[in-house]
Amino acid sequence: MTGAATTPAASATATGWPDAGLWQWYEERRRASTSTVTQVPLDELRGWRTDPVTGDLGHRSGQFFTVTGLDVRGDGGPVPGWQQPIISQPEIGLLGLLVRRRAGLECLVQAKMEPGNVNGVQISPTVQATRSNYTRVHGGTGTPYLEHFVRPVRGSVVADVLQSEQGSWFLGKRNRNMVVEAVGPVPEQENFRWITLRDLQLLMGLDNVVNMDTRTVLACLAAVLRPSTRPTGDAFADLVARGFSPTGGAVERDVDVLSWLTALRSRRPLVARRIGLATVRGWHRDRHAIDHDAGRHFSIIGVDVRTAVREVPGWSQPLLRPRGRGVVAFLARPIGGVLHLLARACVQPGLRDVPELGPTVLCRPENYAHLPAAHRPPFLDAVLCAPPERIRYDCVLSEEGGRFHHAENRYLVVEADERVPVRPPEDFRWVTPRQLAMLLAHSHYVTVEGRSLLAALYSLAGSCP
């Protein structure tokens, strides 16, 4: 599906897209979003200042977020130490999806402009707001539909859990992922639309349409609303659906998955300590950016935003701009007739609890270009060299455009061949989609990339709940 991005006609025909008006609406919203995003020097970001002592780049209000530094040491293990810039955003934002039951489940989505999006507007959940946003630190208009989440009607909450975000870019950040069932009629405001869960899942098959915040909330929904296991005639779709079913026999007992993670956590593989941005070794700041000395990993840049479609007409902010496109992939295979995913224990310094479970592969291959082949991430070649018939999902999806600039990852689900071992290396485990979904009722188990891929997999099941 990579490359088919913005014209879904083929995909729509192939899958029997039921709502022709949806794509027109989305395209209209994109055209109506007359926004300009201009890179500006870091010292000229309106409302932001560089702390004279630490060098940290923060908002004058003390709210929103701060670009600071992190010192990371391995705890005697094989992981060496390093320093890096990182985004500190201690306040907890809200990612809220309002749903309702009609013939099937419907979701109230938003066409939302974010300055870091490659294509301006993407599909976002009903509410996507930092606490500073919705308590109106910026003095803008109110957040639509917020009341459904802040004061939910008794019995209407479907899922509500704090989840981590990118642990290499954020320091301990987490957002509240919430799904609430609407009580009574909820009209569509401008830029909002009720769409079926099936349509939202079909949009997941297109490049850069469904944003990260929608994907993580969808994953949390998958923990509650399992796909139907009614046979669809598509063998892989049926395998996926059964993989989410509570009856599916996993090779590892649930307690053994938890025990493996507990053992790894007890070893404290990383010790991370916040330091001033000015003191970070291996990085340098010029007028326009903070860059890695060897040009790897990411840059911090500044942008000025003008728009008619957000709570305020314009603002400035820093953005983290990753180098190159990442690869995020689950290897999958049936074991004993049940679909399993090869999860990796993901060690990132900004996670509050290290490790969390993540995809089999998560990397930016460019960062390994200077290293010998033996240092390439495990299973990267099994993913990149898979024959087309084994590639079950392949889309370019963006990470959060409110903090990251054009942060694209190629997300894949690849059926493993027999060279991938059933007994994996120590920091990998074969788990079922159900086991990952079950853990999503709780915090700090599955990384945001793992959740995105789980939402993608959820969309591959033949029939919706």
Add this chain to the structure above:
Amino acid sequence: MTGAATTPAASATATGWPDAGLWQWYEERRRASTSTVTQVPLDELRGWRTDPVTGDLGHRSGQFFTVTGLDVRGDGGPVPGWQQPIISQPEIGLLGLLVRRRAGLECLVQAKMEPGNVNGVQISPTVQATRSNYTRVHGGTGTPYLEHFVRPVRGSVVADVLQSEQGSWFLGKRNRNMVVEAVGPVPEQENFRWITLRDLQLLMGLDNVVNMDTRTVLACLAAVLRPSTRPTGDAFADLVARGFSPTGGAVERDVDVLSWLTALRSRRPLVARRIGLATVRGWHRDRHAIDHDAGRHFSIIGVDVRTAVREVPGWSQPLLRPRGRGVVAFLARPIGGVLHLLARACVQPGLRDVPELGPTVLCRPENYAHLPAAHRPPFLDAVLCAPPERIRYDCVLSEEGGRFHHAENRYLVVEADERVPVRPPEDFRWVTPRQLAMLLAHSHYVTVEGRSLLAALYSLAGSCP
């Protein structure tokens, strides 16, 4: 049961204690534990030093733990700020209980001396060791039975989860709580004994016999092995057993309990920052102790230990000595025929995720003696003034004697009368024992005091799994 402490004869008769040899063994172990614990000046603790810059009191090896300072601020809410000493112990210890199935479940327990115990020796789990201990930083003998937990046989893990400890005294501390089923015969080494789960539960009815580490592991076991709901003829015991049963109808759906906690966590009620011990306001250090200026809360003292029954013949260490005896209580009541406990969202600065669920009442009444009645903790009087027939559990239990000096709490389960509302204040919720137990498969949900009381409640169920 308070006061009946060390002579269990009455209790044993009343409940039909099946193993007369158990008490003799425990008494023998206590007598054999010829240890002396002497208070010594803080500057004369062998192996410990005060950092000349921060004033922190730490071990020269950098291991074990450090007494440091904490600055706590409320986040604009009603909680005012304060500073305090706190114990930092980033490494994760192991609390491991080995079990086996005979006629009923049996547990391998240890009679263990800790310097802060009021009575020297208490019943401890099979393994109770910091990482420094079992990796032998102190150069002592090996930890018996450790191999069952470090390399468990496939399929033998019953429970394995990191759990928090006292959030007012420890900074982010957690221990690995692990239950493993023994494979093959496991002989009793000196100071160890296989006892039935029922006997261990009976010991829970005695003052200062079952230590904190055993109680928290028992609580995690209760999440997996539910008591039998076969009627016993004791109406309250049957009510407790049914409260642990998965069929029990709770007034709050599981997702609503999680959602309530998620909402509270999103508000960030406390912001805690580590500071140097020397800069802590409101506390002072003299030769023998670090004390609160008004004599409240706790002191930090130093002790010198001589013993023949531990891995090394002697050592020195700081201990935290609380002022006065605490009260830890759950109010309980049947709602719709199902037992519910009034859990409180417990806000403590040292918890990694604030709040966790804790008992209805957790306080040291002495700390409130100088305040007007309106500032007394909610429901404290409902607990302390309950008529005897409503008091279902009443024991003095100690917190961890390896860090705390004579830290006794009076633990109670009290049946609430009609003055306690079914619709509780915002930071309280009625939950079933099953709901608390279910959360114990995961980290950071239930405080250590909540877990102790849950283990006590588990012991009140008529019949064992």
